[in-house]
Amino acid sequence: MKKTISICWFRRDLRLADNAALYHALKGGHPVLPLFIFDKNILDKLPEDDARVTFIHQTIEDLKDLLHKQGSDLLVKYGKPEKIWPEILDEYHVTEVYANHDYEPYARERDDNMAEFLTSEKIAFITFKDQVIFEKDEILKADKSPYTVFTPYYKQWQAKLDNFYTKAYPTEKYFKNLLASKNHPLPSLKEMGFEKSSLKFPKIDYKSKLDGYAKERDFPAMDSTTHIGLHLRFGTLSIRKAVRDAIDAKSNVWLSELAWREFYMTILWHFPYSANGSFKKQYDKIKWRNNETEFKAWCEGNTGYPIVDAGMRQLNQTGWMHNRVRMVVASFLTKHLLIDWRWGEAYFAEKLLDYEMASNVGGWQWAAGSGNDAAPYFRVFNPELQTKKFDAKLDYIKKWVPEFGTKKYAQPIVEHTFARERVLKVFKEALA
Incomplete structure (x- = not known):
């Protein structure tokens, strides 16, 4: 029976x-x-x-x-x-x-x-x-439509947040109701057609980072971010615990980052077409150059723009990239090289340990200007200024691009002023 x-x-x-x-x-x-x-x-x-x-x-x-x-x-x-x-x-x-x-x-x-x-x-x-504190229709405007701008969404998110939503489920009290069961076999990686990766996975060890998070998170050489994206992605860390820890540490900036994740999930839920189409649909009219040679140089970290190359090499070698640098490399691909954001999104999807579709698509569309609450299309990150601001001593660049400053280092793939003028012209024509 x-x-x-x-x-x-x-x-x-x-x-x-x-x-x-x-x-x-x-x-x-x-x-x-x-x-x-x-x-x-x-x-x-x-x-x-x-x-x-x-x-x-x-x-x-x-x-x-x-x-x-x-x-x-x-x-x-x-x-x-x-x-x-x-x-x-x-x-x-x-x-x-x-x-x-x-x-x-x-x-x-x-x-x-x-x-x-x-x-x-x-x-x-x-x-x-x-996997979230608030989902689907839990945070809506007065007219019951979803927010598409983060700041008012976050105000509502914070206003609704209380102990009820962050309380842990006491599963361990009921473990006696687990099925007494024999040892079920675990298929090996090899049986499933995979090999064991040599990449290192970050531990859940973020509390020490929270005090300095607001001041230090934008500096890629400092390694002051929490590295919990992977654990939130696969649920090895409870979002309720992360939010409680953010509140206990009075780390409002980190709390807002956790809310950004939920904001993008809400966007993906209400606007599923944005997974592979521009949130602002007129941006689908942009005539991307999509030069495959330049895309390959970007993927490999050989663009001649050191902060871009450092970020891409960090990604390729570790499965992770600093968040500030993610914005810089995404802006570079879409604005300097005029390559479709979907190409970059797909590359990140393949390489990032902490790949989360909602956040990744949201971040890429933010950089390209096509997303909700995105950077305006005429905002083109200047990699040189980003370097001066966030890696002034070049510690991050030297770590990942050891040949920087020598004859072995690649020449810039495109000149910044020329690239900026070109992208503004192409975007203006598409959005006219």
Whole structure:
């Protein structure tokens, strides 16, 4: 006879502590089987050395160890969810499936399809808010339309923020309701067509950075940012804990950065076309040059603009780039080289450990001028001035571009004044 259970389906919430779906599942009345699916719909598009798959695999190993200590285990499957779920239902009598919300286009489509399938099997699919403090329609203007400018959004966000929204879910109180389960095998990276990455993953160790964050975060050589993007992306850190820590440290600037992340998620939710089209639709008329040779030079960090090259090499070698420099390299690609922001967004999507579609698309469209609340199109970052302001001693540049100042270093790919005049002309013609 099949065992009657409920399932908590982990996706981008890879922790047992303070997990909304897990908490509600454990209180639901049936033993809870934790599940994770390595989704071929996503993995098949990734290179075999994708470091994020290594990170997820290591995190899954850690989760399994924690669950073993509770006499339970994580069921791990590799394949397409639409094929795996019928197999699971053959093995178990499932009454409910619990999961946390995801806001990206593929995830929404997957969950809509799963809800339809599970409902047809008379199984409840119950989902919760977990990766943000406020989602979807929780922060709206008086006329019930979504905010498209950050400052008024953030005022509302702050006004609504209280202990109710930041309180942790006490999952550990209910671990006794986990399904006592045998050791489920974990597919190896090799079995899934991946190799183990040599990149280092940042630890969750940000509290010491919060005191100096507001003053030091813009200086890339100082390494004064928190490096928690990866952990928020895959849910190894609870957003509620991060917000509580920001409030406790009185780090308002960091709190606003956490709110920016939610603002971009709200934009993606309400305006899903902006994932691959300009938020301001008239910007789709821009005649990009899209020179592949220049794009390759940008990707490799050989543009002859040292702060741009330092940023791209940092990205290529570590899977991370300083946030101030992200703005500089994005502006350079879209404004100096007149290359479509989608090319840069896709490159970041492939390389960034902390890749988050909403924030990445939002940041790129901000730099290109096509996004909501974006920099005006005539704002063209001057890489030289950015260097003088944020890397005056050239410490960051010398670290990542050791040949800078020698004959081996690349000549500038384009002259700044010429590039600025060219982009203004092209943008004016498109937006006229």
